[in-house]
Amino acid sequence: MSGSIQDTFFEECEELLEATDEGLTAIEGGDHNPEVVNAIFRAVHSIKGGAGAFGLDDLVAFAHRFETVFDEVRSNRLELDEKLVQLLLRSSDHLSALVEAARDGGQIDEAHHDTLLAALDEYTPDEEEDLTFEPMGLGGPAPMMDLGDLGAAPAAPQEETYRIRFQPLKEMYGTGNEPFFLFQALRDMGDLAVTLDENELPGFDTMDMDESYLAWDLVLVTKEPRSVVEAVFEFVEGLCELSIAGDGDAEAEANALAALDAMFTAPPAAGSADGEAAAAPFEPPVPAPEPEAKPAAAEEKASAPKAESGKQEQRGGPKPTLRVELERVDRLINAVGELIINHSMLAQQIANLNVSDTRDVETELEGFKNLARDIQEGVMAIRAQPVKPLFQRMARIVREASAATGKTCKLVTEGENTEVDKTVIERLSDPLTHILRNAVDHGVEKPEDRTAAGKQTTGEIRLSASHRSGSVCIEIRDDGAGVNRPRVKQIAIEKGLIPENAELTDGEIDNLLFAPGFSTAKEISNLSGRGVGMDVVKNAVTGLGGRINISSAPGKGSTFTIILPLTLAVMDGMVVSVADQTMVVPITSIVETMRGSDDMINSLGADGTLLSIRGNFVPICDVARALGLYRESDRQAGVYLLVETETGQRCALAVDDIHDQRQVVIKSLDGVCGEIPGVAAATILGDGKIAMILDPESIIAASPTAAAFDTERRLSNAS
Amino acid sequence: MKTKVLAIDDSRTIRNLLAATLEEAGFEYHCAVDGREGVDMYPDVDPDVVITDINMPNLDGFGVIEELRGEGINSKVPILVLTTESAPELKARARGAGATGWITKPFDDASLIFALKRVTGAAA
Structure with a gap:
């Protein structure tokens, strides 16, 4: 399970690294848009977050340093000058290397790593934050998990009695914290006695529904250490009046609470001010806070668009996307291929029908063809990526x-x-x-x-x-x-x-x-x-x-x-016949086609022939012979396809006849019959027959005439 | 009835980790890929608790909390902030917006479940 999640992480890293690169390239090009900086920050931040989950400490540490620099930039405390941009680019490369190393188990260049860290350090303020990422600020339940081991330790935990006074401020109720659940968590730790203190509850006539009047006194007997008891109240720090008194640790308690107070900048000032206002005499129909609250809310709304404008812009930017398994798309592509084949078969059947007026059918068939092509292009577009x-x-x-x-x-x-x-x-x-x-x-x-x-x-x-x-x-x-x-x-x-x-x-x-x-x-x-x-x-x-x-x-x-x-699934091909077999030659490799006459043919050596085209000689390569096919009749191949190879070598492929030029669906022969020299793939034609798609390059490469001619040409060039 | 969790995080990795942990612990898991989607999904999912990231495109975690607690939705359910940051001012800001609590990334499963139980009373 976690293995596959880790795979997802590395996949996601690829995307995040691309986003980082993209942003940095934009910055390098002079685009210092805050949203670009933000996007990079988020990407690096996500890498850090994920890496932390898998304990990839090197990656976390580096991503953290990298991210901190971006935080400085986005807070306008740091300017993106040429030198910094170059450093960020190199850092981004190194981040990729770290991800790769984490994924493939490779080594990283330690010296380079340290150099970059040091260089990034110069741009970041002194770290105060602890990088060890201790889960849950207050120690959390981790000690609880270790209890089994601790039990065997010399200092076995003693049962301790804690007297807890818990009085929520009214602000606590707005945060979704529920006292009952806190008590439940305490009860799970040992014996808990709960006493409700409702002494402050006023009479109905003076009660303010928004005020908090209740308090609880709790007595908890547990073996849990104090930190775990305190952790229960972690989320309500500053939102309640809380005292936890353990038997015989009054001093320790004072210290701990003082430390906690220092840690949280809770807003008691604002809270108490509101409290006073609420305690003011009750005004029946229109409560006083109402008119006050409205302008505040309006102000908030008015300022919101400003803060959000960058985000709004971005929201209009990327279009919604859908993540689909490649296999599903490929199934669709295959089906469209079949559809195109099906169309040609249908057209053939109609032509064979011997019906006098097929115009209407042909119109519909044309529509079918266009739709099939539209679907095909649409499906291809899914596979297409920038x-x-x-x-x-x-x-x-x-x-x-x-x-x-x-x-x-x-x-x-x-x-x-x-x-x-x-x-x-x-x-x-x-x-x-x-x-x-x-x-x-x-x-x-x-x-x-x-x-x-x-x-x-x-x-x-x-x-x-x-x-x-x-x-x-x-x-x-x-x-x-x-x-x-x-x-x-x-x-x-x-x-x-x-x-x-x-x-x-x-x-x-x-x-x-x-x-x-x-x-x-x-x-x-x-x-x-x-x-x-x-x-x-x-x-x-x-x-x-x-x-x-x-x-x-x-x-x-x-x-x-x-x-x-453009695509690997369909291509335009010329349908030809070679020794009574139908074959397809890719259009892209054909320069010219021509019908040959005897006076155009010259012999070369014992077996070879050359085709004379407008005063130039081109070696003839008989496709039938190249593929080892034998003609039943003595009929000579009389049609030539002039093709040109990568090296600029020209050759005339001799075939019996040309039939058609059409789009064909490429069907791989891999796994069906292995590699056949001269054949690239296969396709299915309108009559349902299978036709081989030829590979002119390999046919020419195997032709002795072409080779002999090529050597001769080089030699004649030399002399 | 399973306790319903709506997790909002732009990192697929974190979403998968949350899904694995929460589903194993018997929670019903729903997720959104950014703040905007999370807020949009909220009424339909009607979760018992929300877990949200802070740094997200299209609406950050603070925005999520503000909108969920705001007049339109007026959500009362616990909202836990899931973040790599542990800066006190960030926690204070989240709480000011109405967050119930926070979980520091990387979270361990036990801490996450512990926190969820504390805010929802879930038996899971």
Whole structure:
């Protein structure tokens, strides 16, 4: 049980840390709105509160110090200057690290921890508060819980008799405290005798219904220590006249009560003043306090909006949300997928009906289709999340990387509200982290080099997200030195990735960074990765059905562009037939389609063929052959889909025919039949048949013609 | 009849902890995620006791107490403040608004139940 609550705590911490980061980023950007500061305070405060419940002392102590600084800020006792903001940012990072350490059992950097604590200390007033968080101010029932153990201790508790005089002030009745329940709690401790003292009760004619006239004399015989007896009255301190006399501890009692009096700044002054007013002669119809009370209440109301205005504003801000299990949404997405399939089946059935006039049905069917698409978009929107939290985490990555390399970089983010599928966001985290670390480590120059190059000492890394014609585009642009092409080429030659005499275009050299096993760092820095190259980044992106590209300008910087599909559940595909089988090719990878004639085909080597398109040769890759399918007839594939790979390599996929272009629902083959080379997934078509969705990249990669042509092209470039 | 508790806290962790502790101790548990929701829920839940956090968005704990004790709702039930703060002036302010008592976070189960029994007389 507590395990799952602790999981909730860490989940909540993620959200609270994001809120903290978001607020700090806003503050860094110059937004010093009190509500922003308040929101951070609350977030850190909640982390502290939760951490306390699980005994995470390091986290509590640090969050407390952090929170105290914010308390100073929100009370206008402290100004947010550049230096403080930087400290707060680092503290926020460290808070994340502490949460991570608490969750995963890792170690924290003790020296860093102490440095930050000391730095935060300089901004906070001297601590008076005791950080041990003793539950219940007066000791509470804890001693009671320990009684079993104490009984065995040398000093066994003696029965003690306490004489208690308890006279509530009228103010007590407004706080929901009920004498009866207090007596009940005392009775549970031992023998209790209660005597009501009603001597002060006036006659009915002079009684003020709001006044308190009753008092009680209690005699309690108990083994409980005095502190426990006192704890019963904890909530009514200052709201009653109370004396607790133990047998033979008059002195101790006086001391204890004096200490208690000092602890609570109860309002006896106001209380007694009211008491006098109430004791004034009774005025029958209109009680005197009434007119007085009204202006007071009105004043309170008038001042309330002022105090609340910030909150009002906030109330209009965040829209109400609903927390739903992901699984439920995914079930819905699946059902919508089936609905789309169902629609195409229905359309097919109607077409097969042989009815002369199907116009009305078609109109309705069109409506069905539009509705299905609306529902699908709506459901997709549920899974879609803004990239903002992801981008915020990246700010931390850049800060850490900057600190580790001794460079100064700032991350500028754009399009944070761009929404992307949840899974895409989750799986983008690692690639983005890697690219950003690389940008700091290899892209941005050292401050002195930047100054020498006439740039600002602080490097700028721009992370942006945008929607671009049905895709999501994520761009990471740095203003560093750009790709060191001679060096990259040399490494590629050394590692045997390209022939020594290869002549490559600038773009091709830049894209060598994505080649497996490529690492430009002279020694593997512990920052950009431990032998993990950009090829892993590329695989992660292509695994999401996306593409990644790099462009670079020497001295000006590099830009990584990641293009991702909006959703992982449906896509636009071209329905083709290959050796009497129906298949789907993703539209995004197709550049052009054409019908070929014999004079366009040239042979290459023994087995290969090239397609001549407007004077350029492109290797032909027969999909049927690539998939190991055999045509019953001698019919040649006569339709070509021109596709382009990540590296800019073009290839003509030969298929038998093109049928249709439509939206298809992606059904994963994982767990059904494992990985099939050349096949990305499957879908269900309108006629109910299953069709494979092809993966052009892997088909081309496996094609000997394409490989031969590519080598030849490189060699011819070299000569 | 179980004693009905309305807990108001913006921290999911604290809400879960309260739910576990209170339900195990035989209380009927209701919760709200901020002060505004808590006050809005109050008439429907009609609780025997309210536990409220202080630092919350949309209406803080003091606001909750003021509104519950105010003329509109005129609640007489005990209101316990659940807070990490133990500053005396904070307690005084809460009490001035009409709070019955306070529980310091992190609370241990026994203290929480002890406090609830003291203010509601719950047998739980």
